[in-house]
Amino acid sequence: MNKTVRAHTNIALIKYWGKKDPKLRLPLMSSLSMTLDAFYTDTSIEKTNGENQFYLNNKKQDETNSKRVFSYLDLLKRKFDCHDNLIIKSTNHVPTSAGLASSSSAFAALAAAFCKYYNISVDKTELSRLARMGSGSACRSIFGGFAIWQKGESDESSYAYALVEEPKMDLHLLAIELNTKQKKISSTRGMKDAQSSPFFEPWIKRNDLEMKQMIAAIKKNDFTALGKLAELNANEMHAINLTAQPEFTYFEPNTLRAIKLIEQLRNEGIECYYTIDAGPNIKVLCQLRNSKEIKERFERIFNSVNIVDASFGPGITYLD
Numbered sequence: 001m002n003k004t005v006r007a008h009t010n011i012a013l014i015k016y017w018g019k020k021d022p023k024l025r026l027p028l029m030s031s032l033s034m035t036l037d038a039f040y041t042d043t044s045i046e047k048t049n050g051e052n053q054f055y056l057n058n059k060k061q062d063e064t065n066s067k068r069v070f071s072y073l074d075l076l077k078r079k080f081d082c083h084d085n086l087i088i089k090s091t092n093h094v095p096t097s098a099g100l101a102s103s104s105s106a107f108a109a110l111a112a113a114f115c116k117y118y119n120i121s122v123d124k125t126e127l128s129r130l131a132r133m134g135s136g137s138a139c140r141s142i143f144g145g146f147a148i149w150q151k152g153e154s155d156e157s158s159y160a161y162a163l164v165e166e167p168k169m170d171l172h173l174l175a176i177e178l179n180t181k182q183k184k185i186s187s188t189r190g191m192k193d194a195q196s197s198p199f200f201e202p203w204i205k206r207n208d209l210e211m212k213q214m215i216a217a218i219k220k221n222d223f224t225a226l227g228k229l230a231e232l233n234a235n236e237m238h239a240i241n242l243t244a245q246p247e248f249t250y251f252e253p254n255t256l257r258a259i260k261l262i263e264q265l266r267n268e269g270i271e272c273y274y275t276i277d278a279g280p281n282i283k284v285l286c287q288l289r290n291s292k293e294i295k296e297r298f299e300r301i302f303n304s305v306n307i308v309d310a311s312f313g314p315g316i317t318y319l320d
């Protein structure tokens with residue numbers, strides 16, 4: 001009996017970067033994302049008479065690397081009164097912890113695999129709430145296309161839903177993998193430290209407006225409005241990090257070189273925008289007709305850089 005579940009990662013166009021309740025992972029802002037076809041995690045669960053085990057990409061993980069997964073499993077076990085020891089096997093088709101949001105697919109897949117294994121019947125809203133407790137961004141990976149995580153006020157009211165499950169928009173993402181090493185500051189830590197920035201309050205205050213503007217851009221299929229706002233929102237998040245006390249940044253010299261290249265491409269009339277998560281890598285938002293040219297320009301400047309093309313991916317998928 002194999003019960004493998006696939007969850008795709010998502011990239012936030014309006015970011016989640018601040019918690020109201022760290023334990024329940026309730027955010028201070030709503031967020032909006034695009035689920036990606038190219039990056040995903042497959043997870044399956046088996047029972048064992050031995051101790052809990054976590055395998056990532058066929059490698060048994062040590063205690064330190066398994067800690068977060070096990071404490072999330074404990075939460076699920078307590079909630080549903082299922083107390084077996086389990087073997088979790090995950091395969092990540094996404095560089096782990098390099099700012100490509102592997103935790104979003106990881107915890108969405110784990111929540112769904114757990115429910116599937118125990119035949120726990122949950123609807124997608126409930127599944128989204130469960131995934132949220134593993135990693136906030138994971139609640140959006142339950143859905144395909146464009147997903148909204150409404151911040152809510154409580155565990156019950158903080159979950160994601162699909163804005164458009166199968167969008168027709170011409171929107172492509174090029175993930176430029178400038179550095180795929182494990183990041184030094186986790187998202188959990190970064191968004192906590194960022195709250196000391198004097199710009200944190202204004203950032204929260206802008207959330208309603210930015211959500212409204214992004215939803216309008218999506219409904220109008222307006223790539224330009226979407227790209228400009230996604231870039232602004234990402235820069236706001238990184239400006240908060242740079243003005244935190246003490247300050248920090250995920251940017252590396254190559255991140256800035258990539259930003260300059262995008263500005264240059266735009267000056268040449270090749271429309272593209274960027275967004276950046278908790279890592280040094282850049283994700284370029286563009287339209288299909290320009291993606292080849294943009295890719296070539298990045299390859300010319302960054303020797304042997306790995307670039308992955310992505311577009312809209314589906315929500316949670318049960319493989320068998």
Ligand code: DP6
Pocket residue numbers: 011012014015016017025031101103104134135136137138187188189276277278
């Ligand atoms: C920059 O969901 O990884 O990617 O809830 O602490 O696990 P935790 O954080 P996580 O943060 C994601 C931050 C982000 C923006 C986003 O995806 O909205």
